[in-house]
Amino acid sequence: MQEDEKKPRKVLLIACGALAREILAIREQKGLENLHVTCLPAKLHNRPALIPARVRAKIRAAKSCYDKIFVLYGDCGTGGMLDVVLREEGVERIGGPHCYAFFAGQERFERMMESDPTRFFLTDYLARHFRTLIYEGYGLDRHPHLRDLLFGNYRGVVYLAQTESEELVRAAERAAEMLELPLEVMRTDYGELAPFLERIA
């Protein structure tokens, strides 16, 4: 295991594209130079059934070039199928069902959902891209009446803020306004993501 103590091991992180910015920021902050990153398109979110095979292909393509590979995906709605693939490939991922949970902290997120499951979560990524991903992506620009079909069950928006940014808080405010829902801002920093990257690098 410790055959080569002097040379830092080469680690590859296969990640969801929605997390690229955060990973690079943490890598820079913590000086994790040996951590290489490759991303799959963030839009796979909307078709989670495709994620396990895409991740497997990335793992197989990279296996011979790295000492260790890790995956930065939640279960992400694959219904346990991503974990089946990772078990087969012998690769570990960050714990938890999705990025909202590992930014907020698993336990805290669970408690939040238990006390009130009617809130929609924003991250830095979603706040930044809300207009394209949610507002236009779900057709609210073209068909405003879809708002009630999509968000009729929601009573609030919670912005889980990874960084301190006035600009993103304003973006979150605009998002909540578009959804006609009240906004709560919750500073989470990088949550469980930072310790995960430090551990694997």
Next chain:
Amino acid sequence: MTEDKDKNQDEDIDLKALSDQELVEQMWDDLYDGLQEPILEGTNILLERKWLPYDVLTKALIEGMRIVGIDFRDGILFVPEVLMSAGAMKAGMAILKPLLAETGAPSLGKIVIGTVKGDIHDIGKNLVSMMLEGAGFEIIDLGVNVSVETYLEALEKHQPDILGMSALLTTTMPYMKVVIDTLKEKNLRDDYIVLVGGAPLNEEFGKAVGADSYCRDAAVAVETAKDFMKRKHNIKAGAGKASAS
């Protein structure tokens, strides 16, 4: 047909001039495009041509939605398109519903359905409900974030044939087992057919939690529900004396 469809973008097609088959196919296209007006018109034309309301529903609308379902699964359509299509179908159904009731078609069965506790995704559940209703089932929709207590109360109150549960989150799927285990504890499990669905589920999961069936989409849900009802009646008929009240 595809040429006709392209033409339709610019100029109105006279739906009345189309043959039955052409009109039905045009309605599939209109449903696909989420257009309510031509669906309303097409529905009325088929009725004027003495089509049975049930045939209009199944051959034009439900079949059209089945096609939408396939393209959603293949990633060609996304959520807003599905919602627009569902809206168009709903409009057509609003014309057909009173007629279906008039023709006194007996209900195929009663279904209590809801999205499980902790989960408020409901697009899939609503679509399934609409298609099942169209196929002739009576639907009692408990909405979203439904607790085991609420399911039990509704089962007791409505005495349905089928219990349907939906979940879209990995974290809420296991709640289906909580509900089914509670039914077992209370010796009620065999009184109902339990169908489960939602994108992250699969056949194996359905079996593991003790459901009768997992349904991949709304079209499969309709077929499965019909199938189980047929079997249920056969069993009843075969048993001779039914013990149920």
